[in-house]
Amino acid sequence: MAMTTWERFKRTFEHREADRIPITDDPWFTTIRRWNQEGMPQNTDWTEYFDIDKVVHINIDISPRFPKKIIEENDRYIISTTPWGVTTKEFKNAESTPENLDYKVVDADAWEEAKALMTLDDDRIPWDMLKNHFDEWRSKGYWIRGNFWFGFDVTHSHMMGTDTTLIAMMEEPELVQDMFDTYLDRCEKLFTRIWDAGYHFDQMWWWDDMGYKGTTFFSPQMYRDLLQPYHTRGVNWAHDRGIYAELHSCGDVMTLVPDIVKTGVDALNPLEVKAGMDSLQLKKEFGDKLVLHGGINAQQWPNAEAVIAEINEKVPILKQNGGYIFSSDHSIPDDVSLENMKRIIETVKKAGSY
Template sequence: MTTKERFERIYQHKEADRVPVFDSPWAGTIAHWEREGMPKGVDWREYFDVDKVQTIGIDITPQFDERVLEETDRYIIHTTGWGVTIKEFKELDSTPEFLDFKVTTPEAWQEAKERMTVSRDRIDWKNLEENYGRWVQNGDWIEAGFWFGFDVTHSWMAGTETLLIAMIEEPEWVMDMFETYLDRCIAHFDMIWDAGYRFDSITWPDDMGYKGTTFFSNSMYRELLQKYHKRAVDWAHSKDIYARLHSCGDIMPLIPDILETGIDALNPIEIKAGMDVFGLKKQYGDRLVLHGGINAVLWDDKEAITEAIRQTVPVLKENGGYIFASDHSIPNAVSLENMRSIIETVKEVGSYS
C-alpha cells in the first residue's frame, strides 16, 4: 500500500496492511543518526521505509519587521513576524527564550490584525509547483497546516500570562484573535484548493494541557475555543477530507467536548503527561483515530521501548484507527540501532496480515 492508501483506510477505521508510522525527529536526532551511519541529507522516512506525510504551510503573520538584535557564538536574539523578541540558542534542540511580546493589549492586536492581510503572496506557490506532482505520484499523504487557537496565540504572539488573564477578563479580544487566525487560514487554503492543489487532511497545533491537567476549564473551552475548532473541522469535512488535532499535555478532561467538534484524529496522546491511550481506544476508538501514545522517554532504552510497543500497538491497531508515533517527537538520545529496532518491531506487531 502507498501511504495515502494506508492512511485512508486507517481514517475510515478499517484495517490496512500495517499501522502507519508518522513521527518527527529532532534536528539533533537526525544529526545523531548521520553520525552513526545514515547518509547525510537522506530523507529519514525513506531510510527507515516509513510513511511520508507532506505539509503545506502558509504565512498568516502580521509580518512585523524581522531583525537580528544580537548574535554571539551561543545564541541569536531576533524579532519575529509575530512581533515577538526571541532568544534562540545555537545548540541543536535547545529551547528558545521568549523575551518580549508586542501584542499584549487589544489596541496592539488591532494593529496586528490589520497587517494580517489575505494575499496570494503569503503562499509558497513555487514549493507547490515543484513538489506537489511528486507527492501525488508517490502516494504521500498531504496535510494543510492550519495555525490558530490557544496554543499558537499565547506562545507566538501574546504570551502565556497575558492570554490566560485575557481569557477571563477580556474574552471578546481573545475570541477575535482565534477567529482572525482561522479566517486567514481558511482564506489562504481556499486559494490553494481552488488552484487545484488537493490535500487529504488539515492539522493544527493547539496544546491545551501540561503534566496532569489542562490550562483551562471545560466551560472556558466551550465558551471561547470550541466553536473555532468545530468551524475548522466543518471546513475540512465540507471538502470530504479529515481533521487532525495536535494537543500536548493531559487533556483527558476536555476529550468529550473536543469530540463534539467532530475531529477525526488526535495527536500526540502524551502518556508522560497523564493521557490514557487505552481508555481512549476503548471509549472512542470507533470514531477517533489515535496518533501517538508511545512514551518518548522510553525510546533510548531498547528493551523498554520494545516491550511498550508490543504491549500497546496490538491493542490500539484493532479495527484500524491507529497511527504509530511517540507521544511528542523522537528525542536525540535515540540511536540509529534503536530506531531500526523500533521500526522493525512496529511493522511486525502492527501488521494486519
C-alpha cells in the same frame, strides 16, 4: 502486497485495517545529525531510510510579518524578534523550545495593529513549492496535510504570552475570540485559494496545545465557551471538502476529549504519556470515533528495551479495527541512537501488521 502511504492512511481514517499501521514522526535536526554520524548516509530522507510513511505538508504564513531583527548573537545562542512580534532566545547547536523573552501584542490596541498586518497577500502561499512538487507527491502516494494554525496555542505561545492570554480569556473574552476568529479566517481564505487552484490535500491539521503535565490550561467550560466553536468551524471547513481534520494538542487534555470529539474532529495527536494521556483508555471510550496518533513515551526511546515493551503492550490494542497512527508522543530527541531507531521501527512494523 504493501500499500502506499496514502492507501494506508485512508484506511486508517476510515477505521479499517490496512497492511500495517501508518508510521510517522518528527526527529530533531540534532537527531538526524546523530544518525548521520552513526551510519545513515548524509542527505538521505530518513523516512526512506527506515522505509516508513511519507507525509508532506503545505504551510502558509498568517503572521503579522513584524520585522525580524537580531538583538544579540554569539556562538551559543541568538536573541531575535519574530514575525509575530515576540523576542526569543534560541540555542544554535541544540534542539529546544525557544525561550520567549518579550511580547509586542499585549493589549487590544497592539492586537488591532497586528490584525491589520495579517493580510491575504498571495505570497503567503507557497505556490512555487506546490507547482514543483504536488504532482510528484500524488504520483508517489504520499499523504498530504494542509497545516492550519488557530486557537489558544498560537495566541499564548506566539502572540501574547501565556499569562496575558489566560487573563484575557477571563477578563476580555471578546478580545481572544477576535484573535481566534482572525487566525482561522486567514487560514480558511488562504487554503480555500489553494484548494480552488486544484491542490487538493488529504487532511487538515492544526496545532492547539491546551494542556501541560497533569491538567489543562483552562476548564472544559471555558473550552466550550471560547474555543470549541472555532475548532468546530475548522473541522467543518475540512469536512465540507471531503477531507479529514486532526488536532495536535500537547499536554494532558483527557478532560477535554469528550468536548473535542463533539467538534467532529477525526484524529487526536500526540497523546502525551508523560503529561498524563492514556491512549488505551481513549481507545476504549472513543476508538470508534477518533483516530489515535502517537501515545508512545518519547522519554523511553533512548532505552530500546523499555520502548519495545511499551510498543508491544499498546500497539496490538490500539491497532484493532484500524484507527491508529504510530509515533512518539511528541518528537524523536537526539538521545535516540540509530540502532535503537532501527529496532523501534522493526518492532512497530511487526506489532502493527494486520
